[in-house]
Amino acid sequence: xxxxxxxxxxxxxxxxxxxxxxxxxxxxxxxxxxxxxxxxxxxxxxxxxxxxxxxxxxxxxxxxxxxxxxxxxxxxxxxxxxxxxxxxxxxxxxxxxxxxxxxxxxxxxxxxxxxxxxxxxxxxxxxxxxxxxxxxxxxxxxxxxxxxxxxxxxxxxxxxxxxxxxxxxxxxxxxxxxxxxxxxxxxxxxxxxxxxxxxxxxxxxxx
Numbered sequence: 001x002x003x004x005x006x007x008x009x010x011x012x013x014x015x016x017x018x019x020x021x022x023x024x025x026x027x028x029x030x031x032x033x034x035x036x037x038x039x040x041x042x043x044x045x046x047x048x049x050x051x052x053x054x055x056x057x058x059x060x061x062x063x064x065x066x067x068x069x070x071x072x073x074x075x076x077x078x079x080x081x082x083x084x085x086x087x088x089x090x091x092x093x094x095x096x097x098x099x100x101x102x103x104x105x106x107x108x109x110x111x112x113x114x115x116x117x118x119x120x121x122x123x124x125x126x127x128x129x130x131x132x133x134x135x136x137x138x139x140x141x142x143x144x145x146x147x148x149x150x151x152x153x154x155x156x157x158x159x160x161x162x163x164x165x166x167x168x169x170x171x172x173x174x175x176x177x178x179x180x181x182x183x184x185x186x187x188x189x190x191x192x193x194x195x196x197x198x199x200x201x202x203x204x205x206x207x
Contacts, residue, residue, distance in 0.1 A: 032172040035112055036132045037179055040168060043108070045183040048164050051097050052185050061090065063188040066160055079198045080158065087144045090187070091162065098140050098164065108134045130173055137167040137178060144187075148196050156196055159189040 055061075068081040111129040142164035148156050163184045170177050 032112065032130070032132060033170055033175070033177050036134065036170045036172065037181075039110060039112075039132075040108070040134045040170070041181050041183075044166055044168075044181045047101060048094075048098060048183045049185050051101070052094055052162060052187060055090075055093060055097065056187065061086075061188075063160075063190045066090075066188050067158070067190070069190075077192065077194060077197045079200060081200045082146055082160070084201050087160070091142060091144060094162065095140060095142055095164070098166075102136045102140060102166070106136065110134075133171040135169045135171065137169055140164055140166040146199060148192070151191070154194060156192045157189055158192055159186050161185065162187050 066083055066086055068083070069077060070079045070081070072078045109131055111131055113129045142162060145161045145163060147159050147161060149159060150156050161184050163182060166181050168179060168181060170179065
């Protein structure tokens with residue numbers, strides 16, 4: 001009887017240990033994936049912003065290169081024509097540079113202290129560390145968007161944003177997950193006084 005009770009106790013302890021291990025690994029994986037995604041998102045955003053700013057500086061491109069403002073006879077802004085051809089050239093060049101950088105670095109590894117995954121500020125940076133690898137999946141893609149944002153009474157800002165999307169696979173010691181990273185950078189802007197004018201898309205006519 002005692003042996004049977006002891007066996008049941010050992011079995012219960014084993015089941016409890018297994019359950020705790022499953023819960024721990026599940027929580028660990030979620031924390032590791034969240035940490036990794038945040039880390040990679042920051043790195044990718046910095047890479048994209050650096051690439052875009054470098055190209056804008058090299059080309060000398062500004063708002064006037066992408067958009068043409070037209071005024072009525074009384075001096076009122078009547079329309080904005082967005083040069084889609086120039087924006088497509090810009091998009092192609094940025095994507096080419098970003099994808100070249102991603103292909104040169106087919107994987108990125110970084111180490112995370114165990115304490116950082118507990119959510120406790122007291123344990124942050126403590127304990128051993130684990131290695132997380134990020135592997136790009138396919139080619140990055142992107143596009144541009146025209147947005148008007150109010151900045152005050154009778155004033156708005158017209159901005160052209162470039163959004164880039166890149167898929168990566170995050171590998172932790174116990175799992176892997178695929179995610180899409182998105183980064184948005186303003187590439188041109190101007191302040192509009194008065195009503196928001198009509199917006200047209202196409203090649204700007206040269207005066």
